[in-house]
Amino acid sequence: MALSLKKHPMPEQAPEVRAHNFNEVALGYDEETAVAEAERCLHCKIPQCRKGCPVEVNIPEFIAKIKERDFDGAIAKIKESSSLPAVCGRVCPQENQCEKYCVLGNKGESVAIGRLERFAADREMAQNKEVKPIDYAPDAQKVAIIGAGPAGLSAAGDLARRGYRVTIFEALHTAGGVLSYGIPEFRLPKDAIVKKEIANLEKMGVKIEVNSVIGQLYTIDELMEEEGFDAVFVGTGAGLPHFMNIPGENLNGVYSANEFLTRCNLMKAYRFPDYATPIRVGKKVAVVGGGNVAMDGARTALRLGAEHVYIVYRRGEEELPARKEEVHHAKEEGIDFQLLNNPVEILGDDKGWVRALKCIRMELGEPDASGRRSPVAIKGSEFELEVDTVVMAIGQGPNPIVASTTPGMDTNKRGNIIADETGATTKPGVFAGGDIVTGAATVILAMGAGKKAAAAIDEYLKKKRG
Amino acid sequence: MFKVLKKDELSPGVFRFDVEAPRLAKKTRPGQFIILRVNEEGERIPLTVADFDREKGIITIIFQAVGASTQLLSELNEGDSILDFVGPLGKPSEVEPGLGTVVMIGGGIGVAPVYPIARGMHEAGNKVISIMGARSKDILIMEPEMKAVSDEVIITTDDGSYGIKGFVTTALQQLVDRGEKIDVVYAIGPVVMMKSVVEATRPYKLKTIVSLNPIMVDGTGMCGGCRVQVGDETKFACVDGPEFDGHLVDFAGLRERQGMYREMEAEEKDHVCRIGLGR
Numbered sequence: 001m002a003l004s005l006k007k008h009p010m011p012e013q014a015p016e017v018r019a020h021n022f023n024e025v026a027l028g029y030d031e032e033t034a035v036a037e038a039e040r041c042l043h044c045k046i047p048q049c050r051k052g053c054p055v056e057v058n059i060p061e062f063i064a065k066i067k068e069r070d071f072d073g074a075i076a077k078i079k080e081s082s083s084l085p086a087v088c089g090r091v092c093p094q095e096n097q098c099e100k101y102c103v104l105g106n107k108g109e110s111v112a113i114g115r116l117e118r119f120a121a122d123r124e125m126a127q128n129k130e131v132k133p134i135d136y137a138p139d140a141q142k143v144a145i146i147g148a149g150p151a152g153l154s155a156a157g158d159l160a161r162r163g164y165r166v167t168i169f170e171a172l173h174t175a176g177g178v179l180s181y182g183i184p185e186f187r188l189p190k191d192a193i194v195k196k197e198i199a200n201l202e203k204m205g206v207k208i209e210v211n212s213v214i215g216q217l218y219t220i221d222e223l224m225e226e227e228g229f230d231a232v233f234v235g236t237g238a239g240l241p242h243f244m245n246i247p248g249e250n251l252n253g254v255y256s257a258n259e260f261l262t263r264c265n266l267m268k269a270y271r272f273p274d275y276a277t278p279i280r281v282g283k284k285v286a287v288v289g290g291g292n293v294a295m296d297g298a299r300t301a302l303r304l305g306a307e308h309v310y311i312v313y314r315r316g317e318e319e320l321p322a323r324k325e326e327v328h329h330a331k332e333e334g335i336d337f338q339l340l341n342n343p344v345e346i347l348g349d350d351k352g353w354v355r356a357l358k359c360i361r362m363e364l365g366e367p368d369a370s371g372r373r374s375p376v377a378i379k380g381s382e383f384e385l386e387v388d389t390v391v392m393a394i395g396q397g398p399n400p401i402v403a404s405t406t407p408g409m410d411t412n413k414r415g416n417i418i419a420d421e422t423g424a425t426t427k428p429g430v431f432a433g434g435d436i437v438t439g440a441a442t443v444i445l446a447m448g449a450g451k452k453a454a455a456a457i458d459e460y461l462k463k464k465r466g
Numbered sequence: 467m468f469k470v471l472k473k474d475e476l477s478p479g480v481f482r483f484d485v486e487a488p489r490l491a492k493k494t495r496p497g498q499f500i501i502l503r504v505n506e507e508g509e510r511i512p513l514t515v516a517d518f519d520r521e522k523g524i525i526t527i528i529f530q531a532v533g534a535s536t537q538l539l540s541e542l543n544e545g546d547s548i549l550d551f552v553g554p555l556g557k558p559s560e561v562e563p564g565l566g567t568v569v570m571i572g573g574g575i576g577v578a579p580v581y582p583i584a585r586g587m588h589e590a591g592n593k594v595i596s597i598m599g600a601r602s603k604d605i606l607i608m609e610p611e612m613k614a615v616s617d618e619v620i621i622t623t624d625d626g627s628y629g630i631k632g633f634v635t636t637a638l639q640q641l642v643d644r645g646e647k648i649d650v651v652y653a654i655g656p657v658v659m660m661k662s663v664v665e666a667t668r669p670y671k672l673k674t675i676v677s678l679n680p681i682m683v684d685g686t687g688m689c690g691g692c693r694v695q696v697g698d699e700t701k702f703a704c705v706d707g708p709e710f711d712g713h714l715v716d717f718a719g720l721r722e723r724q725g726m727y728r729e730m731e732a733e734e735k736d737h738v739c740r741i742g743l744g745r
Contacts (some may be wrong), residue, residue, distance in 0.1 A: 171686050173510075173550040174505055183689075213686055217493055239688040243700065248717055250693055250700060252726045259689035267509070268685065276509040276535050277683075278730040352722035399687050401705065436481035 005108025008326070012113055015332040019302050022185045022270055025329060031069075034050070035121040038066035040104065041111050047100035047114060049262060053156070054448030055088075055384050057081045059098055059113055064068055066116055070316045074120040083157030083201065084150065084179075084447065085231040086193045089118025091183060091225060093323050125196055131203035138163045141461050144229040146214045149177020150443045151235030151434025153198065154450030155457070156206045159233075162458050165205075167229075172344070174266060177237055178443065180264040182258070185382045186303065190265070191443070215401035220430060228462060231429045231457045234409075235450060238435035239399035243392055244288070248346030253280060253354035257297045257393035264300050279304065282388025286310045286357045288343055289393035290319070295326040296393045298335045303372040309335050310385060314342035314362050314375045332462075340375065344382065344391055396440050406430070414439065423453030424460075431457055467547035468502075471524065477605040479531050480566050480575055481540050482516070495679065496582040497559030497709055500525060501642060501685045503550040504542070506704055509535045512682050514579035514654075514708065515554070525553070528578035528607070529621050533731050542634075555685045556708045559675070561586035567593040567601035569641065570616070571634050571663055573655025574600060577608045579677055585615040593617050595646070597637045599659065603628035603688045609742030634659060635666045648672055664712040676712040678703045695719050 011027040011069040012018070024128065025098060041063045049059045058077055065074035078085045094100075094114035102110030143159050145152045148170035153441035156166045179194045190352050202208060214220065214236075223229045241256030243249050251381050260279070263269040281304040290313035301309045311330070313320065316339050320327055331337070338359070345358040368374035398415045409420045409427040416437055423431040428445035433449030435441055472484040490500065499514045515528035531540035542548070561583065568587045574578035577588040577598050584717040588594045595615040601624045613619050621629030630637055634653075641648065651674040654665035667674045668704045680703050682692035685703035693702055695716035703709060 040715065170685060171552070174551070211550050213552060213555065216554050217489060241688070241690040243690070243693075245700075250695060250723065253723055256690040258692045259562075259683060262683055262689050271535075272730070274735060275507045276538075278727040280726065280730070352719070401686060 004040060005104075007040075007109045007112040007115070008033050010112075012248050015329075015334070019299075019333040021107065022303055024189050025186050028122055029115055029119045029295050030171065031071075031123075034066055034116060035069060037112050037116060038063045039068070042103065044103055044356075048103060049098040049111075049331065052097040052099070052101040052442050053081075055349065055451050057098075059119070059209075063113070063116060064109065064121065066120060067254045071120060071123050074125040077416060078117060078120060081451075082447070084109055084197050085117055085155045086121035086197055087150070087179060087188065087448070089114050089116075089121055089443075090188050093442060095324060097444065113172070125193070134160055134163065134205040136165055136205065141230040141465065142167070143231050143233065143457060143461075144169060144223045144227070145233045146220075147171070147177060147235040147237055147434075147436075148175035148181065148198070148208055149212075149235055149237050149434065149435075149446065151237070151330060151446035151450040152177070152233065152455075153435070154447035155233045155451075155454045156355045157201055157204070158454035159457060160201070160204055160206050160453055164458075164461065165207075167207040167209060169214050169218075170210045171213045172212050173209060174265065175208050177235075181262040182293065182296070183443075183457060184261065184265055184300050185270075186299065187296070213401065215405040219425075220360060220402065220406045226431060230461055231424070231431065231451050233450070233457060234402055234425070234430065234432040234436055234447065235434045236397035236399055236402050236436045238440035238444075240351065240397040241392070242395045242397060244343060246343060246345050248348055248354070251346055251354050252283065252352050253388055254346060254371050254390045254392065257287070257293045257391055258396065260297055260391045261293070261300065264304065269364055270300075271306055280389065281306050282354075282389040283307045285389040285391065286312050286338075286343075286385055286387045287391040287393055288357075289395070290315065291321045291393065291395070292323060292326055294391075294393035295322045295330045297393045299330055299333060300390070301334065301391065301466070302333055304317040305390070310338050310387070311335055312338045312341050312343060312357065312359060312385070314340065315372060316340055316364060319364075323465060325465070342375065342377065343390075347384065354388055354390055356386050358382060358384050369429055396435075398439070402436075421458035423449060423450070424456060429460065431460075467549060468551040469547050470542050470544055473526075473542070473544050476528065476607045477694075478604070479658060480607060481529065481531065482526060482528045484524045485548060485551060486524050487525045487551050487553075490522050490551070491518045492523050494518040494525060494554040494559035496561055496586040497579070498554035498556050498577075499685070500527065500551060500553035501555060501682075502527075502539070502548050502552070504535065504538050506550050508538065508549070509685055512533050512555070513541065513680060514677060514679065514686055515582060516578035517582055525551075528575055546743075548578070552685070556563060556704060559583045559586065560708060561590055563592065565590070565591040565592045567595065567647055567680050568653045569638065569648050570594060570596045571638065571653040571655070572596070572598050572683060573634055573652065573653075573659035574605075574610075575607065576655030577612065577658070580617070580652060581608055581611055583652060583699075587628060588615040590615075595641065596620070597622065597634045599623070599634035599637075599655070600628075601625065611720045632660065635662050638663065638666055639705065640671060650675065652677075657717055657724070660712060660715075661717040664715070664717070668713055670733075674712040675709050678707045678715070679708065679709060680720060694723070712738060716735075
């Protein structure tokens, strides 16, 4: 059989339909498609794909299991390394990771590793299998995890499997971190996927305490000295929204992407008034930024009923930091990309509401520190984009609440916690990983950091118990 | 789940709940707030703590049933539970001995958050003069509690039905006129009231602290919805506040932002729930 150079296409909702609903865009492979896609894998003697995976999933073996129609075996193989396969299969930037290294990619398209991972995970989830609770030793050591996002969940899963009693403290009323408040329903369904993955961790024996703001309710010192935790992992993420510091940002109708997405995803404002949290979207929306969060914001605005949605980004198409697939989906749905434009001011009406976004045109100059050509303003090219709503999606910084209440745990000048490659911070027994250490990055990198820290915590606690 | 142990209607539409929340009660200090969510469909509602009892593990909240969410909260009875109750949030008030004479001004239900700060100030040995303002006598709340923690209590009503006829600023001016040496003023209440207190103290360069309650979602600095202009900086009321130097606060901007969802709230009030849960 001739080897296809192309991946089996992902079945999707049609753009004109999905732009008006919050249901998942990508529908997933069926069994036949999954097996056919798995058959594209060459099973290289020295597989390259694995080195692209931050959690080192045994990719060739799980794909081989799918090929053999041993779907239970496939998911079991994935779960040896990944705590949240249904999530990763959806939101990992595979094109920069596993699939980037697939040798098929040299001539055509790589194996659709992400889609196969999702297939295996979804198939298992649909079966509602029982999760076996962990049989803890009576003297099992206790680990506190701060933040129930990807880093914390991944660390929790690994630590529980190693026999530690794990309690996750989550500030919000729902676990999941960015998986719950940030990534929209249409990319990552909450009830069907996120809640189930988290419930499985709980069934395994991980305790999750929501509504618990560490730094306020308990300090890390109190957790270790009074609450009996032997080690702590901090995975509090990048929770502090950045603004541009341009005039007009405090007008009504200006949101941080965090607020816009949290209202919609976590608080379910898209179902207002059945859900009590409101959101104002207006007719015309400008989302400032070019990353995945900006794409999520723009596509959310469209689904909330906006008639016209702009992405305003100061660099060009090539420099967009968002995944190609997200940009492609956004364009299909009709998002208007205003590239090489930079906002300079938000203009308001006499009642304090946004009426326009004033931008200046940019051109690309010399490459900057990130290697991307840096944008330079073209003098006198200012223009007004008439909008009712502006969503600022230009990045997030570290939330300072935990660090500022933890003496001995050092941060860098940006406020990120300083940790070595194992996740160890400058405070003994305290580890950190994910966006709180690296600055805003991806779900899978945070999961990888959680996994590494879990291994380091295991080593630390082994020594501690002697 | 957080149980409502005691419920009182202090004046029409104004409720006092004692909520069972031992972990929070242990940690809460004057000036801090909590966020609650009544049920799965509910909004996250920020409320400044009106009292806390560390031994009994109780947090007291006082609120006015104004919108759909506070209306729903007010329909809970003793023994019912609140789904989510998180805190303490925000920075505590700077309560310490040796501040001197502190004037504690509470307008309307703003008296509620003033109370624990006044109590702290009193326990720390400061001279506490409290000014309580209300539209009329029948909606004045917490008079006995405030009297117990103040060296002097002055009451003002808009209609003159009790105490001095006028506003809290009328009483404040009288204090200044009688030569009272004031070191710090706290003003908590409606935005217009806080703004007028700030304007009244500005000429005398009297340090004036206000506590702000803008719209917020998470209360931990994540959404930035509660941003407010303070001097030449944008601050997040949830983590940088809720208390700020009143002379630096942009009250006009604060008021505009508080009205961001006014139209939608009106729509919500008339809404009949289609999923039949909770309301």
